[in-house]
Amino acid sequence: MTSETSRGIVRSSELTRFRLAPNPGPMSLAGTNSYLIGAPGAAGAVAVDPGPLDERHLHALAGEGRIGLILITHRHADHTAAAARFAELTGAPVRAADPAHCHGAPPLQDGETLQAAGVEIRVMATPGHTSDSVCFHLPQDGPHGSVLTGDTVLGTGTTVLDYPDGTLADYLGSLDRLERLGPATVLPAHGPVLPALDEVVRAYRDHRLGRLEQVRAALRAIGAGAGASSQTDVGAVTDAVYADVDPAVRRAAELSVAAQLDYLRGQGR
Template sequence: MTPETSRGIVRSSPLTRFRLAPNPGPMSLRGTNSYLIAAPGAAGSVVVDPGPLDEPHLQELAGAGPVELILITHRHADHTAAAARFSELTGAPVRAADAAHCHAGSPLLDGETLRAAGVEVRVLATPGHTSDSVCFHLPQDGPHGSVLTGDTILGEGTTVLDYPDGTLGDYLESLDRLERLGPATVLPAHGPVLQELDRTARAYREHRQGRLAQIRAALELLGADAGVDQVTDAVYADVDPAVRRAAELSVAAQLEYLRSRTR
């Protein structure tokens, strides 16, 4: 994968390609990776996360060949804003876990196996980043398969828990579920492709456990009833103001996790 590529469609695995949407930012990193899934020789494709409402981006995705199905990893606008327009442009249905983001398609079901564009796509519910987050497992994509992880696992850094919609308890369970898929290729919605999903999931869990240890230490100094602002100041003292809100959401999620286990 070429992180600097902001135009054009790039190969990311044997069964996938992606186009980087022109929406860089503190939360979207270089932009949203819109993926196309297709078996070699297949006429059509499956598009995952058409991204922001940017017409040249959508036209290029549509121009890569007939689109059979559009899938959404979760509700955030940098993944869904273009869904209705892209469905209109291609005639393909949009399916997401949340019915509010489906267009001419039914909600995705955990454990469902989809077959389109000559590829088998398995749906995995992975709540935590948001309550409706799902990942898409492609077991035939290379020697170990691949997983389109949305924002559950990113190509760089760590993800935000959109509390209270996303919770740490759910997120840790989702990491466990992903780890069990073994050394699959990680195809994230933001950032570069990674190898060894199981190792990456373990690293994410270790990061969360480290943050929990920092928050426990902060509560010992500040008092058990310390608020989100106080704890964020203590644990994320050097955080960029552009992502301060994200840090507060993560702290809120971790405080809820800790306090729910001491009631």
């Protein structure tokens, strides 16, 4: 579904539309996808991740109809910076798992079901990218449902674990949980819409486990044990495992290595 309005709003599924925020970069890729959820003919819409503080972007979202609720997938600024302003602009409350990003409403709870804009929205805690990451499952969106995955599953590339707030053990558990939703449509916060969540999740898991093997090999090569945790060891493992990484995302690679070392320490190997 690729129809686009004059405001840059693109249809992404039967029950969702999105607008690409003007914040491209090494971590945000082409920019943040700000979603609108609403059943055909519904009087209003739910907004997800209003994104950066950009007035043109926010007015375009607000111009698509009354916004009754604003949801946040996780705490990072490319998703939350505009939340307070968008709440002011629309009069809608903001709900997130982290109370610090809520405005006029309580925090989201894992397993909670929301009924808004004619749509059933199920809240799923999916920590790993960050500790407060959540996904929003829309079971009635098309034949297999859809999931707004925030940064837990991206439309392209792989997810950074914001260690120590995000951990690999949590992330693998979240992938297991998402896989059980089957071939739902993936509505990511960055990158294109993807089919078959379960297939994407399996590829993500394989990638993570493959990286773990590379980290183990790097530890053996530098003579460090699985308990390695110093910044020197993180740097050496990053040099070995992410040898061709763009300097712009070097810090993200180091965070992922630190998360993997932490995981290996917990596994005892």
